[in-house]
Amino acid sequence: MFSLSFWITILLCLWIYLLWTRRKFYLLTLKFPGPFGYPIIGMAHKLLHREDVLSEFGYYIKQYGPTLFSWLGPIPFLIVSDPQLTQDILTSPHCVNKGLIYKAVDDGAGKGLFSQSDPTWSIHRKLLNPAFGHKVLLSFLPVFNSETAALLNVLKGMENEEKDFTQVLQSFTLRIATQTTMGSDVKDEECFKNNILLQRYQCVQETMTDMCFSPWLNNRILRIIFGKEESYSRAKLEIRAFIKKLIVRKLNEDSANTALPKDKNIFLNLATDLLKRGIFSWKNVEDESNVIVFGAFETTANTLYYSLMLLAMFPDYQEKAFEEIKTIFPNPGDFEVSYADTKQMIYMDMILNESMRVMSPVPLVSRQTSQDLKLSNGVTIPKGIQIALDIFHMHRSKSIWGPEAETFNPDNFLPTNLEDKHPYAYIPFTKGIRNCIGWRYALISAKVTLAKLLRNFKFTTSFPFEDLVFVEDITIKLEKAPLLKLQRRN
Numbered sequence: 459m460f461s462l463s464f465w466i467t468i469l470l471c472l473w474i475y476l477l478w479t480r481r482k483f484y485l486l487t488l489k490f491p492g493p494f495g496y497p498i499i500g501m502a503h504k505l506l507h508r509e510d511v512l513s514e515f516g517y518y519i520k521q522y523g524p525t526l527f528s529w530l531g532p533i534p535f536l537i538v539s540d541p542q543l544t545q546d547i548l549t550s551p552h553c554v555n556k557g558l559i560y561k562a563v564d565d566g567a568g569k570g571l572f573s574q575s576d577p578t579w580s581i582h583r584k585l586l587n588p589a590f591g592h593k594v595l596l597s598f599l600p601v602f603n604s605e606t607a608a609l610l611n612v613l614k615g616m617e618n619e620e621k622d623f624t625q626v627l628q629s630f631t632l633r634i635a636t637q638t639t640m641g642s643d644v645k646d647e648e649c650f651k652n653n654i655l656l657q658r659y660q661c662v663q664e665t666m667t668d669m670c671f672s673p674w675l676n677n678r679i680l681r682i683i684f685g686k687e688e689s690y691s692r693a694k695l696e697i698r699a700f701i702k703k704l705i706v707r708k709l710n711e712d713s714a715n716t717a718l719p720k721d722k723n724i725f726l727n728l729a730t731d732l733l734k735r736g737i738f739s740w741k742n743v744e745d746e747s748n749v750i751v752f753g754a755f756e757t758t759a760n761t762l763y764y765s766l767m768l769l770a771m772f773p774d775y776q777e778k779a780f781e782e783i784k785t786i787f788p789n790p791g792d793f794e795v796s797y798a799d800t801k802q803m804i805y806m807d808m809i810l811n812e813s814m815r816v817m818s819p820v821p822l823v824s825r826q827t828s829q830d831l832k833l834s835n836g837v838t839i840p841k842g843i844q845i846a847l848d849i850f851h852m853h854r855s856k857s858i859w860g861p862e863a864e865t866f867n868p869d870n871f872l873p874t875n876l877e878d879k880h881p882y883a884y885i886p887f888t889k890g891i892r893n894c895i896g897w898r899y900a901l902i903s904a905k906v907t908l909a910k911l912l913r914n915f916k917f918t919t920s921f922p923f924e925d926l927v928f929v930e931d932i933t934i935k936l937e938k939a940p941l942l943k944l945q946r947r948n
């Protein structure tokens with residue numbers, strides 16, 4: 459009906475309108491270079507597939523420097539991988555709120571701590587912080603120890619052949635997460651035994667990542683058209699039903715006066731107490747529980763898997779780790795790892811840090827400015843800017859970590875090598891106002907697990923480090939997960 463030139467004129471007018479109304483954002487191009495993209499869509503076409511996101515970001519950082527400005531459709535965004543600007547952002551009260559892309563997390567996991575905006579976020583965070591206090595974490599050690607003992611038994615049946623251990627480790631961390639936060643062991647649940655629950659978590663996570671980078675998928679109708687809705691909504695419902703069952707079980711056991719974890723600061727005890735006092739709604743309890751279990755198990759399983767994989771790829775470092783563990787635990791088999799033992803694992807600390815440096819478990823995080831923010835380089839970024847903090851590329855930056863930045867070497871964490879590093883150059887759990895609530899939990903549980911696994915097994919792989927291809931998926935994934943082989947140690 460209308461000619462092509464009519465549509466081109468309409469698009470041009472729309473673009474000029476956007477340029478005018480958003481001129482304060484466009485002016486940022488003068489301060490931070492970056493790819494301008496096409497009118498209307500910006501760089502959206504480059505970020506359609508989560509497989510491409512990290513490589514595209516890496517390409518632009520190489521081309522324009524550690525901080526760059528671009529457009530995702532009509533949305534202005536900064537990509538930041540400079541430690542000082544990262545610190546400015548993570549410590550600013552004007553950057554507490556997560557970026558627009560976390561709308562997908564609201565939909566997939568629920569509106570909990572992870573994606574909640576201020577002022578609700580600050581209130582919930584204060585209320586839930588005690589669930590990760592030192593005393594509570596110490597009370598988890600028996601669970602970390604007994605579950606790792608059970609894991610050792612599972613692994614004994616999987617020796618001498620290259621295998622993918624992802625699912626075994628995810629089941630392991632899911633069981634730990636539900637016991638420590640929800641006070642329930644899920645080992646006898648049907649959906650856990652047949653691995654359906656893990657598949658559902660994977661489906662929700664993948665769809666959420668797609669929704670983050672293809673914002674139109676936040677629309678249900680469009681998800682139906684693109685064939686993403688059916689499996690996603692079923693997975694969400696099943697996960698919700700599972701979490702709800704754990705909450706109801708806890709509430710019923712309470713009223714029957716039976717004993718579940720007594721500490722009032724165990725996460726679910728805190729949350730249900732807030733419910734009874736009218737501070738939390740039922741939806742708050744469900745959402746926060748969902749988010750805490752989500753946040754706890756997947757990140758920890760990945761970190762374990764990637765640490766073991768990297769040690770298998772770099773056997774000399776694995777031997778050094780083994781020697782350290784052997785001095786603390788001379789005999790193989792099962793042994794109790796205490797908090798004091800974890801403090802003695804100096805080399806293991808370096809290994810964990812280096813694993814999370816080369817393969818940042820959460821490669822990108824996002825914030826938005828709720829007020830204009832003056833950065834320490836003098837540039838003011840306007841209210842309403844979306845910010846992607848590119849932890850992955852900051853952790854692998856040669857200007858920060860030297861010419862060997864992209865390879866694995868735990869010596870990067872020798873105290874002498876850290877002296878010249880900016881405190882925000884290494885932030886696997888982020889830092890500042892809104893860091894990971896479970897960071898200490900994650901480190902203690904990872905050390906217990908790695909000590910027992912590395913004392914009892916040697917890990918090898920035929921997959922070369924150089925062939926790893928990294929994929930953005932909220933938590934980092936590999937295009938192809940290397941298989942690992944276990945051999946028993948004496």
Ligand code: HEM
Nearest residue numbers: 571572753754757758761819820823887888894895896900
């Ligand atoms: C190696 C393991 C882990 C890594 C690498 C990790 C990493 C992170 C990162 C980078 C963030 C910030 C995300 C953002 O700013 O958008 C975060 C937030 C969060 N993490 Fe973790 N995490 C780990 C383990 C855990 C565990 C064990 C729990 C719970 C038991 C947990 C619960 C959370 C929650 C609830 C948030 C949101 C905090 C808030 O905004 O107040 N995480 N995590």
